[in-house]
Amino acid sequence: METILAFVIGLLFAAGVYMLLRRSIVKLILGIMLLSHAINLLIFTAGGLHKGRPQFTGYGMESDIPNPTDPLPQALILTAIVIGFGITAFFLALMYRFYQVTGTEDLDELKEGDTK
Amino acid sequence: MILPALPVLFPLITIIFLLINFRRREWQPWIGLTGSLLQLMLAVFILVRVKQEGILVLHTGNWLAPFGITLVVDAFSSFMILLAGIIAVSISIYSFEAIDRQRQSFFYFPMVHGLLMGVNGAFVTGDIFNLYVWFEVMLMASFVLITLGGEKKQLRGAVKYVTLNLVSSLFFLAGIGLLYGKTGTLNMADLALKLSIADNSILINTSAVLFFVAFSIKSAVFPFFFWLPASYHTPPVAITALFAGLLTKVGVYAMIRFYTLFFVQDKLFWHPLFLWIGGFTMVVGVLTAASQYDMRKILSFHIISQIGYMIMGLGIFTAAGIAGAIFYMAHNIIAKTNTFLVAGLINRVTGSYDLKSIGGLYKVRPWLAILFIIPAFGLAGIPPLSGFFGKLILISAGFSAGEYVISFVALAVGLFTLFSMVKIWNEAFWKARPENSEPFEGENEKLPLSMVLPVVFLGLLTLTMGVAVKPILDFAMDASAQLLSPGPYIEAVLGSDYQSQ
Numbered sequence: 001m002e003t004i005l006a007f008v009i010g011l012l013f014a015a016g017v018y019m020l021l022r023r024s025i026v027k028l029i030l031g032i033m034l035l036s037h038a039i040n041l042l043i044f045t046a047g048g049l050h051k052g053r054p055q056f057t058g059y060g061m062e063s064d065i066p067n068p069t070d071p072l073p074q075a076l077i078l079t080a081i082v083i084g085f086g087i088t089a090f091f092l093a094l095m096y097r098f099y100q101v102t103g104t105e106d107l108d109e110l111k112e113g114d115t116k
Numbered sequence: 117m118i119l120p121a122l123p124v125l126f127p128l129i130t131i132i133f134l135l136i137n138f139r140r141r142e143w144q145p146w147i148g149l150t151g152s153l154l155q156l157m158l159a160v161f162i163l164v165r166v167k168q169e170g171i172l173v174l175h176t177g178n179w180l181a182p183f184g185i186t187l188v189v190d191a192f193s194s195f196m197i198l199l200a201g202i203i204a205v206s207i208s209i210y211s212f213e214a215i216d217r218q219r220q221s222f223f224y225f226p227m228v229h230g231l232l233m234g235v236n237g238a239f240v241t242g243d244i245f246n247l248y249v250w251f252e253v254m255l256m257a258s259f260v261l262i263t264l265g266g267e268k269k270q271l272r273g274a275v276k277y278v279t280l281n282l283v284s285s286l287f288f289l290a291g292i293g294l295l296y297g298k299t300g301t302l303n304m305a306d307l308a309l310k311l312s313i314a315d316n317s318i319l320i321n322t323s324a325v326l327f328f329v330a331f332s333i334k335s336a337v338f339p340f341f342f343w344l345p346a347s348y349h350t351p352p353v354a355i356t357a358l359f360a361g362l363l364t365k366v367g368v369y370a371m372i373r374f375y376t377l378f379f380v381q382d383k384l385f386w387h388p389l390f391l392w393i394g395g396f397t398m399v400v401g402v403l404t405a406a407s408q409y410d411m412r413k414i415l416s417f418h419i420i421s422q423i424g425y426m427i428m429g430l431g432i433f434t435a436a437g438i439a440g441a442i443f444y445m446a447h448n449i450i451a452k453t454n455t456f457l458v459a460g461l462i463n464r465v466t467g468s469y470d471l472k473s474i475g476g477l478y479k480v481r482p483w484l485a486i487l488f489i490i491p492a493f494g495l496a497g498i499p500p501l502s503g504f505f506g507k508l509i510l511i512s513a514g515f516s517a518g519e520y521v522i523s524f525v526a527l528a529v530g531l532f533t534l535f536s537m538v539k540i541w542n543e544a545f546w547k548a549r550p551e552n553s554e555p556f557e558g559e560n561e562k563l564p565l566s567m568v569l570p571v572v573f574l575g576l577l578t579l580t581m582g583v584a585v586k587p588i589l590d591f592a593m594d595a596s597a598q599l600l601s602p603g604p605y606i607e608a609v610l611g612s613d614y615q616s617q
Binding site for chain 1: 245249252255256259260263266268271272274275276278279282283286289290292293294296297298300302
């Protein structure tokens with residue numbers, strides 16, 4: 001399972017970086033989203049994957065699971081997803097406003113601010 | 117003890133009051149100012165308590181470390197909280213007149229306090245994932261502040277600023293994931309304990325490098341600084357001053373915290389790297405500043421160059437070096453914010469930030485010249501101002517640690533800083549006004565008191581830090597001694613029987 005996830009993470013990272021390097025702002029945002037998903041999976045995998053070892057038991061069930069899986073990485077990922085969601089929403093709004101004001105979504109148009 | 121949580125709660129309560137009254141625009145600055153003043157008083161109180169009682173710890177929700185989120189205030193944190201309070205008060209006063217009505221009624225003040233909440237949270241937290249969350253709080257507020265108003269150039273700068281800062285957050289998160297996978301803990305004190313007994317330092321370096329890249333982007337050090345001069349000159353100058361004072365320093369704070377508390381296994385790799393990076397940051401920042409003609413751009417590039425000194429202090433890694441970095445950080449937060457505020461005053465009377473189209477200010481506004489000279493010469497390191505002692509401490513620490521190259525570089529960079537400041541002085545104050553320049557309608561108006569007051573206040577602080585070096589340096593030495601021997605920190609967080617666990 002780790003091997004498969006490692007490949008998936010690598011693929012997501014590669015796709016994310018590729019999208020970051022494109023000229024369109026929409027693709028830039030997609031790139032950042034892909035990267036943040038890659039990192040969520042990275043935390044998930046680094047936290048340990050164990051088959052048949054639950055993190056929690058339901059109410060009234062036996063309370064002692066031998067070797068439960070660590071639930072914390074999933075809590076971290078949940079937080080990271082929520083933060084990522086907020087930031088993506090902001091970035092999309094920013095992009096829309098940028099498009100309204102400048103009439104373009106080409107990142108090459110950003111150069112002007114650097115040279116002057 | 118609730119005290120460590122209060123630096124976060126005060127801005128939060130201020131935000132609530134600001135939002136309740138958001139329709140009453142004329143109340144907004146006053147509520148903001150009250151909140152900042154209370155925050156400054158709280159910061160002084162915390163500093164005194166830390167000095168008397170040592171490290172303050174709060175286990176939130178009564179979940180004991182290392183399981184819950186721990187808030188820790190040691191000498192270094194309390195010092196940084198005090199500086200954040202000083203900047204908060206100055207910016208709050210300055211914003212009365214400097215920020216236009218429209219921005220004020222569109223959540224300017226709540227966002228400033230949101231930023232302060234994030235900054236204070238980053239200073240007090242003792243948990244690396246919580247630090248990430250505070251970074252995001254701070255970033256989100258800064259994203260809104262940098263785009264507030266929605267001018268074309270602001271949006272241009274904001275796209276770069278937002279992208280690069282998000283990439284840095286992703287690096288940070290990846291570092292946290294890998295570190296958690298290896299150690300199974302997020303608590304800084306527990307990490308320090310676990311990593312001090314782990315012997316596979318090469319494996320730890322994989323996440324240490326990710327953290328290093330993340331904090332380097334945040335604090336704009338050498339290969340990662342490009343976003344800063346591309347975006348910092350775009351928002352109104354009060355916002356730039358706030359960013360210049362606090363945001364990059366939070367990155368440096370996190371770097372000093374991480375690389376003194378738990379990433380200390382591989383000194384042979386990290387400390388020379390810090391020295392190299394610090395050196396390049398100083399030189400590149402100061403040389404690029406020399407070629408600029410927009411005041412805000414010159415000052416933005418100088419932020420980068422000054423960060424180099426703090427990284428140099430970390431790279432020297434002696435008690436005097438770290439104390440020098442802390443002292444320098446205090447000096448820089450105050451003086452750098454002040455230079456931006458003075459640039460705002462110059463813009464107020466000339467209508468421009470471009471050095472080529474202004475001049476002759478010394479003749480019409482001699483007091484403004486004096487207000488500029490104090491922080492500018494402070495940055496350049498002229499005695500008896502604070503920058504001189506900051507540089508003196510760092511460079512003498514460098515010489516006594518045998519790091520001659522970086523110390524000479526630091527000396528040379530001081531000279532170039534002086535060159536840039538003298539350039540602003542010559543162009544804005546000394547040379548005659550360009551003949552073809554159009555008259556500006558605000559030229560003969562009196563400067564509003566609310567804009568002059570914070571400049572005077574920060575200028576006096578620069579002078580005081582120069583005159584009263586000894587007590588401040590003593591405090592910085594205490595803070596650096598605490599950082600370099602993390603035993604008491606770990607004990608305060610994990611309890612006195614931590615070694616038996």
